[in-house]
Amino acid sequence: MKNMIIGQSGGPTAVINSSLAGALDYAFSSNKIDTVYGMINGIEGLLEDNIIILNDIFEDKPYELNRLKLSPAMYLGSCRYKLKGENAEFKIVVDILEKYNIGYFVYIGGNDSMDTVKKLSDYTIANGIDIKIVGIPKTIDNDLAGIDHSPGFGSAAKYIASCVREVAYDTSIYSIKSVHIIEAMGRNAGWLTASSVLARQEDMLAPHLIYLPEVPFSVEQFVNDVKAKLEEYNSIIVVVSEGIRDAEGNYITADMGNKDVFGHTQLSGAAAYLKCVIEKEIGCKVRALEPSVIQRSAGHISSLTDVEEAFNLGEVAVEAAVNGKSGVFSTLRRISDRPYSVEYGVGDVALVANIEKKVPRSWINQEGNDVAQEMVDYLKPLIEGVVQTPYRNGLPDYVDIRHLDEKKQRYSD
Amino acid sequence: MKNMIIGQSGGPTAVINSSLAGALDYAFSSNKIDTVYGMINGIEGLLEDNIIILNDIFEDKPYELNRLKLSPAMYLGSCRYKLKGENAEFKIVVDILEKYNIGYFVYIGGNDSMDTVKKLSDYTIANGIDIKIVGIPKTIDNDLAGIDHSPGFGSAAKYIASCVREVAYDTSIYSIKSVHIIEAMGRNAGWLTASSVLARQEDMLAPHLIYLPEVPFSVEQFVNDVKAKLEEYNSIIVVVSEGIRDAEGNYITADMGNKDVFGHTQLSGAAAYLKCVIEKEIGCKVRALEPSVIQRSAGHISSLTDVEEAFNLGEVAVEAAVNGKSGVFSTLRRISDRPYSVEYGVGDVALVANIEKKVPRSWINQEGNDVAQEMVDYLKPLIEGVVQTPYRNGLPDYVDIRHLDEKKQRYSD
Numbered sequence: 001m002k003n004m005i006i007g008q009s010g011g012p013t014a015v016i017n018s019s020l021a022g023a024l025d026y027a028f029s030s031n032k033i034d035t036v037y038g039m040i041n042g043i044e045g046l047l048e049d050n051i052i053i054l055n056d057i058f059e060d061k062p063y064e065l066n067r068l069k070l071s072p073a074m075y076l077g078s079c080r081y082k083l084k085g086e087n088a089e090f091k092i093v094v095d096i097l098e099k100y101n102i103g104y105f106v107y108i109g110g111n112d113s114m115d116t117v118k119k120l121s122d123y124t125i126a127n128g129i130d131i132k133i134v135g136i137p138k139t140i141d142n143d144l145a146g147i148d149h150s151p152g153f154g155s156a157a158k159y160i161a162s163c164v165r166e167v168a169y170d171t172s173i174y175s176i177k178s179v180h181i182i183e184a185m186g187r188n189a190g191w192l193t194a195s196s197v198l199a200r201q202e203d204m205l206a207p208h209l210i211y212l213p214e215v216p217f218s219v220e221q222f223v224n225d226v227k228a229k230l231e232e233y234n235s236i237i238v239v240v241s242e243g244i245r246d247a248e249g250n251y252i253t254a255d256m257g258n259k260d261v262f263g264h265t266q267l268s269g270a271a272a273y274l275k276c277v278i279e280k281e282i283g284c285k286v287r288a289l290e291p292s293v294i295q296r297s298a299g300h301i302s303s304l305t306d307v308e309e310a311f312n313l314g315e316v317a318v319e320a321a322v323n324g325k326s327g328v329f330s331t332l333r334r335i336s337d338r339p340y341s342v343e344y345g346v347g348d349v350a351l352v353a354n355i356e357k358k359v360p361r362s363w364i365n366q367e368g369n370d371v372a373q374e375m376v377d378y379l380k381p382l383i384e385g386v387v388q389t390p391y392r393n394g395l396p397d398y399v400d401i402r403h404l405d406e407k408k409q410r411y412s413d
Numbered sequence: 414m415k416n417m418i419i420g421q422s423g424g425p426t427a428v429i430n431s432s433l434a435g436a437l438d439y440a441f442s443s444n445k446i447d448t449v450y451g452m453i454n455g456i457e458g459l460l461e462d463n464i465i466i467l468n469d470i471f472e473d474k475p476y477e478l479n480r481l482k483l484s485p486a487m488y489l490g491s492c493r494y495k496l497k498g499e500n501a502e503f504k505i506v507v508d509i510l511e512k513y514n515i516g517y518f519v520y521i522g523g524n525d526s527m528d529t530v531k532k533l534s535d536y537t538i539a540n541g542i543d544i545k546i547v548g549i550p551k552t553i554d555n556d557l558a559g560i561d562h563s564p565g566f567g568s569a570a571k572y573i574a575s576c577v578r579e580v581a582y583d584t585s586i587y588s589i590k591s592v593h594i595i596e597a598m599g600r601n602a603g604w605l606t607a608s609s610v611l612a613r614q615e616d617m618l619a620p621h622l623i624y625l626p627e628v629p630f631s632v633e634q635f636v637n638d639v640k641a642k643l644e645e646y647n648s649i650i651v652v653v654s655e656g657i658r659d660a661e662g663n664y665i666t667a668d669m670g671n672k673d674v675f676g677h678t679q680l681s682g683a684a685a686y687l688k689c690v691i692e693k694e695i696g697c698k699v700r701a702l703e704p705s706v707i708q709r710s711a712g713h714i715s716s717l718t719d720v721e722e723a724f725n726l727g728e729v730a731v732e733a734a735v736n737g738k739s740g741v742f743s744t745l746r747r748i749s750d751r752p753y754s755v756e757y758g759v760g761d762v763a764l765v766a767n768i769e770k771k772v773p774r775s776w777i778n779q780e781g782n783d784v785a786q787e788m789v790d791y792l793k794p795l796i797e798g799v800v801q802t803p804y805r806n807g808l809p810d811y812v813d814i815r816h817l818d819e820k821k822q823r824y825s826d
Binding site: 165171287400 | 425486576586612646647700712713796807808811
C-alpha cells in the first residue's frame with residue numbers, strides 16, 4: 001500500500017481547505033492509501049523535508065475535518081515556487097517522495113501550480129516512476145482554463161456582491177450626492193469585478209457602473225458616466241478592477257504623480273486615483289474602498305456551492321490518482337444554469353497550466369461600463385448557499401494553524 | 414389616543430434598525446399609541462414634512478419586522494442637522510408634530526442627536542406642550558456616556574475582530590516577514606480599535622500591536638515595536654485607530670507630503686502612512702487595510718447580543734414615553750461580565766448629549782501599544798451570538814429601502 005502527499009500553493013481563497021478536506025476524506029476511506037502526508041509551504045517545504053502526518057489530526061475526527069472544510073486560506077501554507085524543469089531538481093523531489101513511499105502526489109493551486117503538476121508528472125512518466133501526480137484547481141480570479149469556474153471564485157464573488165449591497169445601504173442614508181468606488185481584485189481578468197453585478201436585484205440598482213480590465217479604460221468616459229448617473233441618482237456605487245488600464249496599456253494607478261513622505265513614487269490603487277478625479281471634476285462626496293485581502297479570506301460568508309464543489313474536486317482528484325491517472329486535474333462542467341447542475345471529471349493538466357481565461361468581450365456591455373446578461377446568468381448560481389460557520393467566543397472558529405508559525409511555542413506562554 | 418413619530422440620525426451602524434424594530438414592536442402593541450409615523454432623514458425630513466406611516470409596512474408583518482431588525486444602516490435615512498435652539502424653529506417642529514397629533518417623539522442617534530432630544534424636550538416642558546421626547550442611543554464608536562456600551566458598537570467590534578482573524582489566516586500562509594496594518598474607525602475614542610484584541614485567543618497571537626488615539630503616537634516607537642515583533646514572528650498584524658495623533662496632537666496622516674495628480678495635498682489614512690514608514694525603515698512586505706464603512710454596515714456578521722440589546726432599548730424608550738417620561742434616553746447597565754447580564758432603564762438625556770467617553774488610560778498597557786485585561790473582560794460579551802441573517806439569491810436579504818431613493822420609479826424600468 002502506498003502513501004499520499006498533498007500540498008497547497010499560490011494565493012489564498014476561502015475554500016482551498018475545503019478541497020484539502022475533500023481530498024483527505026477520500027484518502028482516509030480508500031484502501032489503497034495508507035498514510036497521508038502534508039507538505040508545509042508547498043513544493044518548497046517538500047524540498048526542505050517539511051512534512052506532517054495528516055491522519056493524526058483529521059482521520060476519524062469529523063468535527064475537525066468539517067472545521068477544516070469551512071476555514072479560509074491554507075492549512076498547509078503556501079509557496080510561490082515553480083519547479084525549474086531541471087532533471088536534477090526533479091530527482092531531489094522524487095527521492096523525497098520515495099523516502100516516504102508516496103504513490104500519490106496531490107497539489108492544490110492555480111495555473112502556476114498546475115505547471116508544477118505537469119512538469120513533475122511528465123518527469124515521472126518519462127522515467128517510469130510509479131507516482132501519480134494530480135492537481136486540484138483554485139483561484140479567486142476565475143481565470144483558469146479547462147473548468148467552468150474556479151473553486152474559490154464563488155466565495156470571493158459572494159463577498160464582493162454582499163459588500164456592494166452593504167455599502168449601498170450605508171450610502172443610502174443621506175440625501176446628498178455621493179460616489180463610492182470599490183476596487184476588486186483580478187489584475188488581468190475581470191470576473192470578480194463583474195460579480196458585483198449580483199448585488200443588483202429588483203430592490204437595488206447598485207452597482208451603477210462596472211469597469212473590467214478587459215476593456216481599455218478612459219478616465220474621460222468614466223467622468224461622463226458618473227456625471228450621467230449622478231443626474232439620475234443620489235448615491236452612486238462604482239466597481240473597478242484593480243487592473244484597469246488605459247488604451248496604451250498603462251495601469252490607471254500609474255498616472256499618479258504622488259510622492260510619499262520619503263520622496264518615493266507612491267502607487268495608489270485605481271479606486272484611490274479615481275477618487276481624486278471625481279473630487280476634482282465633479283466635487284461631490286467620494287470614498288474609495290479597497291477590500292484587499294479581506295475579499296479572499298472572508299470564510300464566514302463563503303458560498304456553500306463553492307465550498308461543496310471545492311470539496312468534491314478534492315475527492316475527484318484523489319480518486320483519479322488512486323485509479324492510476326497522472327498529469328490530470330479535477331474539473332467540473334456546467335450542465336445547466338437553472339436548476340444549477342455540474343458534472344465532475346478530470347482533464348489534462350496542460351489545459352490549465354500557465355493559461356489565463358479572460359472575460360469574453362460579448363459578456364461586457366457595448367459602452368464597457370457594465371456587464372451583459374450572459375455574465376449574470378453565469379454568475380448567479382455560484383454564490384448560492386450559506387455556510388454554517390462554527391463560532392466560538394463570538395468569532396469564526398477556524399482550524400488551528402499554529403503549526404505554520406515558526407515560533408509556535410510562544411502560544412503556550 | 415395619540416400618535417408616535419420616530420426618526421434616525423447620525424452615522425450608520427449595523428443595529429439602528431434593530432432599535433427601530435424594537436420601538437415599533439412596543440408601539441404596535443401599545444393601547445396608548447395609534448398611528449406610528451417615520452420621519453425620513455431625521456429632523457431635517459420632519460421640517461420638510463417628509464413623513465411615512467410605518468403601520469402599513471410593519472404592523473402584523475413578523476417577517477418584515479424581523480428583516481428590519483437584522484438590516485444595517487437606517488431604514489428612515491439620516492441627517493446631520495442640529496436644532497439651532499431658537500424658539501421659532503422649535504415652534505415649527507411642534508406645529509408639525511401637533512398637525513399629526515403626535516404624543517411621542519422618538520429619536521435614535523448619537524450624542525449630537527441626543528442634543529436634539531434634550532433641546533426639544535426642554536422646549537415642550539417649558540411650554541406645557543404634551544409631547545414626550547425620548548432618545549435611543551447608537552454609535553459604533555462606543556463613546557456615549559451614561560450607558561455601559563453603545564448599541565452598534567458590539568457589531569462593529571465583532572466585524573473588526575473577525576477581520577483581524579481572517580487577515581491573520583491570509584497572512585499566515587507564506588514563510589516570509591510581513592506586516593499588515595488595519596485601520597479602525599473612531600477618531601477620538603479607541604474602543605473599536607481596542608476590540609481587535611478579541612481576535613487574540615489561545616490559537617492566535619494577532620493582533621500583535623494595538624494603537625489607540627487616547628495615547629500620543631510616536632512613529633519611532635512604532636517602528637521599534639514592529640521590529641521587535643518581527644524578530645519573534647513571521648507575520649505581524651497591527652491595528653491602529655484612524656485618529657492616532659502625535660504628542661503635539663497632529664494626526665499621523667497630516668505628516669504626509671503627498672500631492673495628488675492635480676497638485677492638491679492628499680491626506681492618506683494613518684495605515685497608509687505607516688505602510689510607507691515600514692517600507693522605508695524595515696523594508697519587508699507591508700499592506701495597509703482600511704475596512705472603512707464596511708465595518709459599520711456588515712449586518713450579516715452582527716453581534717446577536719448587540720442586535721437584541723438595540724431592539725430592547727427601542728422598546729424601553731417607547732415604554733418610557735408612553736409612561737409619561739420626556740427628556741430621557743433608554744440605557745443599560747451591566748450587572749455582570751460572566752454570566753453576562755444587563756439591566757435596562759432610562760437616564761436623563763443631558764448625561765449623554767454632546768459628551769465623548771474615551772478609553773481610560775488604565776485599560777491600555779503601559780507602553781501604549783496594546784490593551785489591558787480590563788478591556789478584554791469588558792469587550793468579550795459584546796460580540797457574542799450569531800445572527801440568522803435571511804439570505805436571498807445568495808446575498809443578505811435586507812429590508813427594502815427604495816423609499817430613500819429620490820428616483821425610485823427607476824426600479825420598475
